[in-house]
Amino acid sequence: MSRTLKIAGREFSSRLLLGTGKFSSNETMRDALAASGTEIVTVALRRADLSGKKDPFANILDFIDPKKYLLLPNTSGAMNAEEAVRLARLAAAAGLPQWVKLEIHPDPHYLLPDPIETFKAAEILVKEGFVVLPYINADPVLAKRLQDIGTATVMPLGSPIGSNRGLETRAQIAMIINQATVPVVVDAGIGAPSHAAEAMEMGADAVLVNTAIAAARDPVRMARAFKVSVEAAREAVEAGLPTQLDHAEATSPLAAFLAAGK
Amino acid sequence: MPFSSELSRALSDQSPLLRRLERLIAPVDDAGLSRMARESTTLTRRYFGRTMRLFAPLYLSNECINSCSYCGFSKENAILRVTLELDEVAKEAEHLAAQGFRNILLVAGEHPKFVSGGYMEACLRRLTPLIPSVSLEVAPMETADYIPLVRAGAEGLVVYQETYHPETYAGMHLSGPKKDYAWRLDCPERAYEAGFRRIGIGALFGLWHWRDEALALAAQVEHLLRSCWKAQLTVSLPRLRPAAGEFQPTHPLPDREFIQLLCALRICFPQIGIVMSTREPSNLRDTVAPLGVTMMSAGSHTEPGGYTGQGKDHLHRTIRGRQIAAQGEGAEGQFAISDDRSPEAVAARLRDLGLEPVWKDWDAAILNAA
Secondary structure, three states: OOOOEEEOOEEEOOOEEEEOOOOOOHHHHHHHHHHHOOOEEEEEHHHOOOOOOOOOOOOHHHHOOOOOOEEEEEOOOOOOHHHHHHHHHHHHHOOOOOEEEEOOOOOOOOOOOOHHHHHHHHHHHHHOOOEEEEEEOOOHHHHHHHHHHOOOOEEEEOOOOOOOOOOOOHHHHHHHHHHOOOOEEEEOOOOOHHHHHHHHHHOOOEEEEOHHHHOOOOHHHHHHHHHHHHHHHHHHHHHOOHHHHHHHOOOOHHHHHHHHOO | OOHHHOHHHHHHOOOHHHHHHHHHOOOOOHHHHHHHHHHHHHHHHHHHOOEEEEEEEEEEEOOOOOEEOOOOOOOOOOOOEOEOOHHHHHHHHHHHHHHOOOEEEEEEOOOOOOOOHHHHHHHHHHHOOOOOEEEEEOOOOOHHHHHHHHHOOEEEEEOOOEOOOHHHHHHHEEEOHHHOHHHHHOHHHHHHHHOOOEEEEEEOEOOOOHHHHHHHHHHHHHHHHHHOOOOEEEEEOOEOOOOOOOOOOOOOOOHHHHHHHHHHHHHHOOOOEEEEOOOOOHHHHHHHOOOOOOEEEOOOOOOOOOOOOOOHHHOEEEEOOEEEEOOOOOOOOOOOOOOOOOHHHHHHHHHHOOOEEEOOOOOHHHOOOO
16 A cells, blocks of 8 residues: 555655635645645636736735645636636646646536536546546546546545535545546545545545635644644554455455465 | 516515525524624635635716616716726726726616727727726626627626616616616526626615515525526625715615625525625725625725726716716716725735735636637
C-alpha cells in the first residue's frame, strides 16, 4: 500500500486537497492552506485575473505560492463542455499548470455536476494533454467511463457542495473505490473531520475540503483538524483496520492450510 | 406554463415551502427573530461562505415613457433628463472599474427611441472588454430582442415586478407599456430563454401589504427554480425611497419586519442570492450583511452621469416626446440613496465584519462573447 498519493506520475505526501472559495480574506486562506499541510490547491478561474494585468481586485493567485502548492485550476462557472474547455485552455495559456479540476454545473443552486458535459470536456482535454480531475456525482459507471478515456483521478461527491452532510453517497463511493484504477478523491459535502476520516477509511485516496474550513469560526485551526484527521485515517488504513482485515490478510492460517493440502 | 397563469393558483393552493414562508413571516418575538437570524446566517455561510459580491449600478438614461406614481423618472415629472452617449458610458464605467468594480448593472428608464436595443448592445460591446460581468435592468423585452444583448455579453437581467397585487399595480402604473402586469411578470422567463445566466427579481416594498408581496415573490422564486433551472436567481427587497414626485409609501415595511423577511427567504431558499442596495442606510446594511445578503452595491449614484458628471452638456426636459434643452447641475436620480459611503469604505467595513468583498467573480472568457 503506497504511502504517497500519486496522480499522473506526480507524488504528494498530503492526501488533503483544499478549495479556496468562501474564505473571509485571502490572508486567512493563505494561513489555512499552510496549516492544512495540503500540496494541491484548487482555484476558480473566474475569481482570478488571467489577463496578465495583475488586477489588484482579483489577486487571489498572489496568495498561493506555486513553489509550495500544485495550483489546480477549476472550471467552476462553466455550464457546458465548450465553456470548461475554453477556461482550461485559457488557464494553461496564462502559465498555470496544465492540470484541471473539471467542474461543470449548469445548475447554479445545487451545483451538481453535469455527467454528459463533463465526459465530453474530459475527452477533449485528455487528448490535448491536460491532467484531468473530473468532479462527478457518485456514479460508478460514469467513473469507469472517465477512467477509460484517461482521466487522472475521479472525484465523486459525498453530498452536494456546501451541504456539509457528509457521505450520503457512501454505497456508490464504495463501488467507485472498488473498481478504481486511478486515485479516488472524495469531493464536496465533507462537513467535518469525521466525514473526511470516514472517506479515507473506506479507501478513498484523498479528500477535497473547502466550505467546512473556509466557513469555520477559526479556519486555520479547522484546517489543522482536517490535516490530523486525514492523516490518522490514512495511517489506520495502512496499519490495517480490523474491519478490512478479513479480505486483506493474504496469509491467514486457513489459506496456509488449504495451500498445504494441494 | 408562464408564471402569470400560475400565480393566483400558487397563492390559493400553497406549496409546503410557501406555507413555511408564511409561518416564518408571521409576527415574531425577539427570541424568535434571533433564532431565525442565526439559522439564516448559518445557511448563508454554508452556501456562500464568508464572502460578499460587490456591484455598482450605472444609469444610462433617465428618459421614460411610463407614468408610474412612485418613480422619479416618471414622464410626468419635469426633471432634467439625459441619455449618455457611448463615450460617456465608457467614462462612467472606467471610473467604476478604477474603484474596483468588476460587476456592474446597467440601468435605464423605458424609452424605445433613446434607449433602443441597438443602443444597449453598443453599450455592452463597449463595456465588456473593461468589465467582466455586466447585467441589465431595463424595460422588459421580447426573447428575440434579448438575444443580441446576450450575444454582446450581457450576463444577467434584473426586473422587479414592483407589486404583485394586480389592483395596486394598475393604480400605480398609469400609462405606458409598463401598465401590462403579465408582460412584466413573465419577463424573467423570456430572459432565460434568451440565455441570461443570472436573473434578478424583487418587489418594491411600500406599495402593498408586505406579507402578501413576500408570498408572491417566493412563489415566483419557486416557479423560476423549476422553469429556469440553469439561471442563478437573486432576489432584492427594495423599499420605497424618496424620489421626484413626492410619493409616500402607503404600506411601509418596517426595519424589524424587513430583517425578518430577509431571514425567512434565506431559510426557505438557502441557495439563492439576496441583493441589498444603497437604498438602505449604512447601519442597517451593516446589520444584515452577515445575516443572508450575498450581493451589495456600494457608492451608488442613481442619476445618469452621476459618477463623473458625464452628459451635463446635453441635459434637457422631455415634453411629449420632444427634448427641450435645459441647464442644471446634472440629471435627476431615480431615488435618493441612503448609504453614501465610498466603495472602499464599504469594503473595509465588510472586512471588519469578517466578510471578504469579492469584486471579480466572473470571467468574460467563459462566454467568449463575440
